Amino acid sequence: MEEKGNLIEIKGAYKRYGPGSVIFKGLNMSVEAGTIYGLLGPSGCGKTTLLGCVAGYQHLDTGSITVNLDSKTQLGYMPQEIALLEPFTVAEMLIYFGKLNNCSSDEITKRGKALLGMMDLSVNFYWERVIGTLSGGQQRRISLAVALIHDPKLLILDEPTVGLDPLISQRLWEYFVEITVQENKTIIITTHYIEEARQSHKIGLMRNGKLLAEASPQQLLADHKCESLEDVFLLLSHRQIIVCEENGEDYPKSIKSKPPLPEAKLWVRNRIAAQIYKNICWTKRNVPMQIFMLTLPALMILLFGVVYSDSLNGVVIAAVSDEVLPEFCLGPRPLSSAEPRCKKQSRFSCQYLRLVREKSYIIKEYKDLPSALQSVIKGESRALMHFDKTYSWSLIRRITEGPITPDRYVNSSAVDVYIDRAEMTIGYKIDKDIRDSFLDLVQLVFKECGFNLRAAQTILRFENPVYGESSPKFTWTAMPGYIIPLTFYLTTIFSATSYLSEKTSGFLQRCLISGVQYTEVMFAHAVIQMLMLSGQNVLLLTIAYGFYNLPHEGSWYLIILLIVMAEVQGMFYGFILGTSFQEESSVNYAATATVICLFLSCGMFWPIEGVHWMLQLGVQYSPIVMAVESYRSVTIRGWGISHSSLIVSMAANIGLLAFFVFVFFWMTRAKK
Numbered sequence: 001m002e003e004k005g006n007l008i009e010i011k012g013a014y015k016r017y018g019p020g021s022v023i024f025k026g027l028n029m030s031v032e033a034g035t036i037y038g039l040l041g042p043s044g045c046g047k048t049t050l051l052g053c054v055a056g057y058q059h060l061d062t063g064s065i066t067v068n069l070d071s072k073t074q075l076g077y078m079p080q081e082i083a084l085l086e087p088f089t090v091a092e093m094l095i096y097f098g099k100l101n102n103c104s105s106d107e108i109t110k111r112g113k114a115l116l117g118m119m120d121l122s123v124n125f126y127w128e129r130v131i132g133t134l135s136g137g138q139q140r141r142i143s144l145a146v147a148l149i150h151d152p153k154l155l156i157l158d159e160p161t162v163g164l165d166p167l168i169s170q171r172l173w174e175y176f177v178e179i180t181v182q183e184n185k186t187i188i189i190t191t192h193y194i195e196e197a198r199q200s201h202k203i204g205l206m207r208n209g210k211l212l213a214e215a216s217p218q219q220l221l222a223d224h225k226c227e228s229l230e231d232v233f234l235l236l237s238h239r240q241i242i243v244c245e246e247n248g249e250d251y252p253k254s255i256k257s258k259p260p261l262p263e264a265k266l267w268v269r270n271r272i273a274a275q276i277y278k279n280i281c282w283t284k285r286n287v288p289m290q291i292f293m294l295t296l297p298a299l300m301i302l303l304f305g306v307v308y309s310d311s312l313n314g315v316v317i318a319a320v321s322d323e324v325l326p327e328f329c330l331g332p333r334p335l336s337s338a339e340p341r342c343k344k345q346s347r348f349s350c351q352y353l354r355l356v357r358e359k360s361y362i363i364k365e366y367k368d369l370p371s372a373l374q375s376v377i378k379g380e381s382r383a384l385m386h387f388d389k390t391y392s393w394s395l396i397r398r399i400t401e402g403p404i405t406p407d408r409y410v411n412s413s414a415v416d417v418y419i420d421r422a423e424m425t426i427g428y429k430i431d432k433d434i435r436d437s438f439l440d441l442v443q444l445v446f447k448e449c450g451f452n453l454r455a456a457q458t459i460l461r462f463e464n465p466v467y468g469e470s471s472p473k474f475t476w477t478a479m480p481g482y483i484i485p486l487t488f489y490l491t492t493i494f495s496a497t498s499y500l501s502e503k504t505s506g507f508l509q510r511c512l513i514s515g516v517q518y519t520e521v522m523f524a525h526a527v528i529q530m531l532m533l534s535g536q537n538v539l540l541l542t543i544a545y546g547f548y549n550l551p552h553e554g555s556w557y558l559i560i561l562l563i564v565m566a567e568v569q570g571m572f573y574g575f576i577l578g579t580s581f582q583e584e585s586s587v588n589y590a591a592t593a594t595v596i597c598l599f600l601s602c603g604m605f606w607p608i609e610g611v612h613w614m615l616q617l618g619v620q621y622s623p624i625v626m627a628v629e630s631y632r633s634v635t636i637r638g639w640g641i642s643h644s645s646l647i648v649s650m651a652a653n654i655g656l657l658a659f660f661v662f663v664f665f666w667m668t669r670a671k672k
Contacts, residue, residue: 006068007033007154007186008054008260013063014252015049022251023049024060025209031202033068034184036176038191038200038217040233045206047190048080051156054188055513056261062252065260069154072264072515073101076152080159080190082139083506085278086132087285090116090142093131094149096281099274100514101150108149115145118175120168137163144172155187162192173199194229205233212236264515271516275524282498283528293494294532297486298539304482305548310473311360312429318372318381319365321349322389329353329365348395349387351444352415355437356385361430369416376420383430386416399445467637468551476551479544480631481604484624487540487563488570489595491529495574496587498525504582518668526571533567553638558646562631565653566624572660579667602628623649623656 008031016022023046031037041047052058054065055077069075084093091112098108113123119141131139144160155176161169177199179185191197198217205212205220213220213236217229226232283290321329329350357363364381366372375381388394394412398405417434421427439458446456464470502508511521537560544550552559573594577587601611601619608629611619619625626649633639639646 005033006030008037008068008188009064009066010050010054011064013050013053013065014061014254015046015053015058016061016251023209024063025251027063027206027210029204029211029214031186031188033186034180035201036180036187036189036199038189038197038203039206040191040194040197040203040229041206043192046209047206048158050206051077051158051188051190052509052513054260055156056259057509057513060257061254062257064257067154067260069261072261072513073150074153075261075513076147076150076155077510077513078144078147078155078157078160079506079510080162081506082136082143083510084131084139084143084146085282085502085505085507087130088281089128089130090134091127092281093142093146096274096278097146097514098149099277100271100511100516101152102270103150111149111151112145115148118171119145120171137165137168140164141168153185155185155189157187157189159190159192161196169193169196194233197229203229205236207233207237212239264517266517266519268515268520272520272524275516275520276527279524279528283532290532293490294536295539297483297490297536298543300486301479301483301540301543302547304479305475305543308475308478310475312426313360314362315360315426315430316362316364316375316381317356317430318375318384319353319363319387320367320369320372320384321347321353321365321387321391323347323349323387323391329363348392348441348445352387352437352441353385355440355444356434359433359437361433373418376418379420382420382426383434384416384418385434386418388412388414391415395445396449399442399449399451467553475548476636477632478604479548479550480635481599481602481628483540483544483563484566484628484631485595485598485602487533487537488566488573488598488624489591491533491567491570492574492577492591492594493588494529495525495571496577496591497574497584499575499578500581500584500587503578518665522572522575522664526568529567529571530564533564537563550635552635554634555640558634558641559631562627562634562653565657566627569624569653569657569660572657572664575664576660576667579664598624601625603632604628621652623652626652 008029010027010029013024013027013029014022015024027050029050039047039050049058053060054067055075056067056072067075088096094112095105095108098112103111113127116123116126121138121141126134126138126142131142134142140160140163144157147155147157161172164172173196176187176189180187180201189197189200197203201216202214203217203220204214213232215223220229220232221227224232224235226235319329324347329347353363364375366375369384369386372381372384372386376384388411390409390412394409397409398413401409415438419427419430442456443453445451446453462470468476499508502511508521512518540563541559545552574587574591577590581587581590599605601608601615601622602625608616608620608625630639630646630649633643633645641647641650
């Protein structure tokens with residue numbers, strides 16, 4: 001490649017963000033190799049966008065940009081914002097960008113320390129300083145050092161001297177002139193300080209999407225008979241206004257142009273290693289957060305098991321037994337268990353209340369029905385059981401005489417039950433426990449009276465369950481519906497926030513300009529996150545199956561696969577949210593709304609068969625919901641991967657993951 005001639009040529013450049021936001025209007029520009037090109041213009045005139053197009057990060061609508069470099073490693077880019085990760089040290093940032101551009105550790109250390117010295121930053125003091133603790137001017141100098149660390153052939157510097165001490169700015173300009181003369185470097189620099197640009201070899205004055213003039217500072221001053229570059233710019237701007245009023249322009253049809261720089265290869269080892277190094281440093285700098293994220297799922301599973309127990313504790317049931325004195329059943333001197341049974345004097349109401357109390361209820365005896373009923377009305381009790389004064393004898397008569405039992409004994413053998421059903425779950429649980437206790441009481445009566453115990457059984461004979469237990473626990477069926485959405489949500493939040501922080505700071509853009517590919521960013525992120533998720537999953541499953549002893553009939557590999565698949569889906573969904581939004585609060589709202597919908601529709605609180613018919617089909621075939629059902633089938637039913645429902649579920653979840661990946665990469669290309 002020739003050392004002389006133009007390193008950069010821009011011809012007929014047009015770009016706009018909308019019909020009313022035209023950035024370039026047929027812009028032409030050339031930058032000679034081994035020179036400093038000063039690009040001047042007011043804020044919003046398109047200088048930063050032009051630099052982005054030259055660097056290959058943004059695309060023209062039409063026109064061409066030619067940059068005579070062999071690879072992106074020959075380009076050094078310093079954006080207008082700092083675009084560095086504030087939790088990192090100066091050394092870590094220099095090492096990261098050095099590795100990114102295939103520099104050795106020795107080269108990075110030697111050149112990094114030399115650059116700090118040139119910028120009047122003490123190596124001993126600043127090398128291990130955290131970037132976030134530095135002043136704005138110091139951070140800007142570190143940002144410039146990052147752009148120079150790999151000794152690039154072309155430097156693109158966007159406002160490098162803003163906020164710097166004039167003496168330091170002058171030293172930097174002297175350095176720029178020195179490397180262009182002695183090392184044949186080429187520099188494009190934008191600045192608000194028009195007069196400092198006099199040290200450039202050529203100046204381009206830009207306004208309203210066009211170059212007003214392009215020449216050396218001396219030639220511009222001479223041609224327009226002005227004493228300062230600012231006067232030249234004002235004169236040319238006034239002329240442009242007159243010309244624009246006289247001549248309108250049509251915007252040409254968009255034509256995709258060739259990228260200005262050679263496309264970077266995919267899966268380059270040094271770039272992937274740099275990304276992994278960066279993520280490791282990020283993890284080290286955020287140890288408390290990593291510990292929190294590592295233990296949070298296990299803590300939430302622990303809390304879930306504690307909150308959703310299978311017994312009701314502290315629930316009061318009022319009781320009135322007219323066949324005994326108040327507090328005779330369960331009071332300080334309860335009915336003796338040695339009392340004769342199956343007699344007219346039997347007190348089975350006491351036995352019934354004891355059976356109910358064994359199910360963790362508090363039985364509170366009252367003297368009469370009105371006072372007991374009033375306790376339910378006031379919310380002091382959740383239910384009331386009332387026994388007739390001849391309850392026990394009537395129950396025996398009803399059992400022994402069957403269909404010929406007189407009505408008065410039938411009525412007296414019935415227990416009046418009043419339940420507060422304001423809370424459906426509690427009301428249903430009390431109802432079930434009272435019914436189950438009655439069946440136990442009947443068994444007891446048959447035993448005490450010497451009847452055939454088989455006759456005490458219900459007409460329905462329930463055999464051993466096909467799947468599950470005879471008395472299943474809520475946590476057994478609900479836990480899969482908690483674990484899958486929870487792991488999906490946590491990886492979504494972690495991925496979205498980490499990606500968004502790099503994007504909004506300009507750091508991600510800087511990396512992409514250096515040749516990093518989105519696939520490499522995703523891969524390096526996945527490597528670190530999967531390592532953390534491995535520990536996270538071990539803790540989660542240990543709590544779920546070791547501490548709470550959840551049933552496990554199927555393959556551990558399938559359970560782990562389903563969890564990991566949900567986590568990877570959450571990771572890419574997080575990348576989509578991070579790409580879609582500019583604020584972390586918006587990401588949190590979107591992720592939280594998503595997980596709430598998943599919790600409500602995955603069958604944890606209510607079966608999918610109970611969903612409204614208009615939504616049932618969509619919910620039933622939602623991949624995440626199918627993953628929950630598959631998890632439940634594996635852990636309780638013991639189904640394997642060969643079962644048709646698991647095959648369909650796996651296919652649907654792989655399809656969802658592929659869809660997320662496609663949407664993410666499509667969005668990244670569409671935003672250029």
